[in-house]
Amino acid sequence: MAEQQIKVAVLGGGSFGTALASIAADNGACVRQWMRDEALVAQINQEHRNGRYLPHYAINPAVQASTDLPAVLNEAELVLIAIPSKAFRSVVQAAKPWLTPGQILVSTTKGIEQDSFFLMSQVLEQETGFSHIGVIAGPNLASEIADKQLTATVIASADALTRTRVQQALGCRYFRVYASNDRHGVELGGALKNIYAIAAGMAAALGMGENTRSMLMTRALAEMSRFAVAQGANPMTFLGLAGVGDLIVTCSSSLSRNYRVGHAMGEGRDLEEAISALGQVAEGVNTVKLVCAKAREMGVYMPLAEGLHQVLFAGVPAKEMARMLMMGEQSSDVEFVLPRESVQQAHQENRGWHE
Numbered sequence: 001m002a003e004q005q006i007k008v009a010v011l012g013g014g015s016f017g018t019a020l021a022s023i024a025a026d027n028g029a030c031v032r033q034w035m036r037d038e039a040l041v042a043q044i045n046q047e048h049r050n051g052r053y054l055p056h057y058a059i060n061p062a063v064q065a066s067t068d069l070p071a072v073l074n075e076a077e078l079v080l081i082a083i084p085s086k087a088f089r090s091v092v093q094a095a096k097p098w099l100t101p102g103q104i105l106v107s108t109t110k111g112i113e114q115d116s117f118f119l120m121s122q123v124l125e126q127e128t129g130f131s132h133i134g135v136i137a138g139p140n141l142a143s144e145i146a147d148k149q150l151t152a153t154v155i156a157s158a159d160a161l162t163r164t165r166v167q168q169a170l171g172c173r174y175f176r177v178y179a180s181n182d183r184h185g186v187e188l189g190g191a192l193k194n195i196y197a198i199a200a201g202m203a204a205a206l207g208m209g210e211n212t213r214s215m216l217m218t219r220a221l222a223e224m225s226r227f228a229v230a231q232g233a234n235p236m237t238f239l240g241l242a243g244v245g246d247l248i249v250t251c252s253s254s255l256s257r258n259y260r261v262g263h264a265m266g267e268g269r270d271l272e273e274a275i276s277a278l279g280q281v282a283e284g285v286n287t288v289k290l291v292c293a294k295a296r297e298m299g300v301y302m303p304l305a306e307g308l309h310q311v312l313f314a315g316v317p318a319k320e321m322a323r324m325l326m327m328g329e330q331s332s333d334v335e336f337v338l339p340r341e342s343v344q345q346a347h348q349e350n351r352g353w354h355e
């Protein structure tokens, strides 16, 4: 008996929503994609191209774009939400009357909500109370996926049905979907790495060497996992695609919008100029603000994020910040092996040794 075609709704007409819609259609799903822009809908349906966000790639012709939210959601088994964090809740609220508890809701958004400090899956949970909720995160540059470059992602959910259905709907010859049950850790990984991608772009523009890049990424991983553990996530998750995997790609690629914002600033533009030159969402700018405030409140040590915050919002030159960071207290390499406190204590005991 032929397998029944899964019905997938994608909310968001940006680059990632479009890339995911096309994968699902390549995989045989019935795919409808919702966006606000009538002209973009017409272009996707007629030319099978998203000229605004992914102009150079063909979209599977089976993707049906629409501005009609109820029609897109009607009978969808899987709903993928690819809307920037600033607008995420309002779109979920608009969709709510047409959502049903049996549906699987998956956020693909790598950001944090301003006032609540909620991750997007928590927004989904709060708005709907549904039980099939998950997140997708990993090293997933949209244009490479649209180019069908071999790519892997993670579906994270405590709910086995959500994990399995997303693996079935999206897993194909160029897109591999790994499963995790640490939704919080995976989602935090995706949001936090954007901070360090901005720093890496900045450092690249200032001429950093390979040693510097490696130091930056590795210490970023230490900082991200420290913060995530303080938030209740499993540090092992950061060894996976949504941790180290996504950190590597966004800290190395000018295809990352966060990296590009940092790079433009490293070349001398101010933050506003860098954002407007980008013309797309760079979630890390807002995330660094929110994470630094939360880290201060919780007493979590995050020197790189704090340093970036000073550069973005307090006018400290990036070069000066790098110098200050290099002169900070020397600490533990892997603090889950040698705790930071032990290193600090040893420093205190040996104070005055070379005085």
Ligand SMILES: NC(=O)C1=CN([C@@H]2O[C@H](COP(=O)(O)OP(=O)(O)OC[C@H]3O[C@@H](n4cnc5c(N)ncnc54)[C@H](O)[C@@H]3O)[C@@H](O)[C@H]2O)C=CC1
Binding pocket: 012, 013, 014, 015, 016, 017, 018, 035, 036, 053, 082, 083, 084, 085, 087, 090, 091, 108, 109, 110, 111, 140, 141, 142, 143, 280, 281, 283
């Ligand atoms: N582009 C990428 O390579 C990847 C992006 N992501 C995440 O996906 C999320 C969405 O990003 P992209 O698709 O890349 O963004 P994008 O900047 O390409 O597009 C954003 C889309 O959201 C729409 N939008 C914004 N406000 C809206 C509102 N109030 N109502 C309805 N639609 C609205 C825009 O019109 C646009 O279609 C981001 O959080 C990003 O971190 C995750 C992995 C890869």
Ligand SMILES: O=C(CO)COP(=O)(O)O
Binding pocket: 110, 138, 139, 140, 141, 142, 194, 197, 246, 249, 250, 255, 256, 257, 258, 259, 281, 282, 283
């Ligand atoms: O998350 C991404 C790749 O995994 C995309 O990063 P940007 O949002 O910086 O483009």
